[in-house]
Amino acid sequence: MKLKITILLLFVCSLTYGQTYKSLIAEADKFYQSKDYKKAVDMFKAAFKIEQKSAGNIYNASCAASLLGDKNLAFEWLNSALRNGWVNVRHLKADSDLNSLHEDDRWNNLVIEMQKELDKKEANYDKPLQAKLLAIYDDDQLIRQQFITAQKEFGYDSKKVDSLGTIMMLKDSINLMKVTEILDKYGWLGVDKIGGQANQTLFLVIQHSDLKTQQKYLPMMREAVKTNKASASSLALLEDRVALEEGKRQIYGSQIGYDEDTEKSFVLPLQDPENVDKRRMKVGLEPMSVYVKGWDITWDAKRYKKELPALEKRLKGQK
Structure with missing residues (x-):
């Protein structure tokens, strides 16, 4: 029996009593992944009747609405995401899910407003360091998206997957050198210094590294969580991966x-x-x-x- 660890990324026919916000969001994400955008939107609507606070979930809902062709709902949710703190203009502009909205007059207004909020938020950021980490983030995630797509299309043992796997390992080694240089010089930088996505890059690259490197920087990330410079949920994923590599059982069930x-x-x-x-x-x-x-x-x-x-x-x- 061939057993392989899934690489983690770094995305209902009837509503029954007792479904929670998180379960509805999970259903919505599942329908989105299967390209059933109508059901995805329905699940997001049901979830938002319970609460509508997570900017990330609201943004994802707007993507589903856009792909469904409901521009009014997509803009409604995008503006809600902005009000709840979503200011990732870079991702917004590059997200192909939202291409159908670009010709609408509301699009440019949304981008302008989001950029204003972003500029306020990033006033004290280390912009050069942030830009460097964002480039690493793109490099890390794009090759993984290609790898997973190839697995689904050609199979785990295909030549295409092997080729992409080799490229991924090369990119990982280059990105690891860049990130460890930053960590050794500055420590684990928080969202207040480099922003959320750049901060997440530090974790992703270490998560994708070899066991020896993970073991070296795990204590640093633990301390970063204590000072709110790293996410406790991200640390949990690293704790699990290290535990399994050390021959132990994982703690949080993430792997x-x-x-x-x-x-x-x-x-x-x-x-x-x-x-x-x-x-x-x-x-x-x-x-x-x-x-x-x-x-x-x-x-x-x-x-x-x-x-x-x-x-x-x-x-x-x-x-």
Whole structure:
């Protein structure tokens, strides 16, 4: 049995009583990924009846509305995202999901207003350092998008995937040198100095590095979380990846494996599965039942605990 770890990125027919905001957002994202934009929009609408505070979720909803062809709703949600703090003009302009809005008179006004808010927010940023990290972010994410697309289109063992994998490793090594130079000189820079996306770049590049490098910078990221310079949820992903590489069980259940024989995904070895949601909640992660839906996994902690020894035995046999 061939088991592979999924690379993580760094995206309902009827509404039943008791569905939570997070579960509805997860359903919306799932429909978006399958290009069922009508259902995605319906799920976003249902979620926003509960709350409409997350700028990222509102922005994603506007993308679904744009792809559906509902320009009025797309602009309504984009303006709501702006009011809730979304000021990533760079991403806004480059996002092909919003191409249908570019000829509308409201588009230029939105861009101008968002740029004004961004300029206020970035007044004290280290702009050269931010620009450098944003370029690294694009480099890191683009090759991964191409790699995952090729996996789906040509299969995991295809020559195309192998070729892109080689390119990805080369880019990762170059980006790692750039990021570690920054970390060694400045420490873990917070959002207040370089902005959210550039700050996330530090984590992404370390997350994609070798175990020795991860182990070196893990303590630095832990300290950065304590001073609000890094995300606790991002740290959780790094903690999980390091634990698995060290031959231990992951803590937060973030790392997903894939069985090529059965063509099914599964949660890699996890400690104390029955209490994982308590740990996830403390670092701002959604419940396992919601998280794993993206891989068509149904979470049952008791069943997982029972099957865990057999899973670990199979994984050990692959090494």
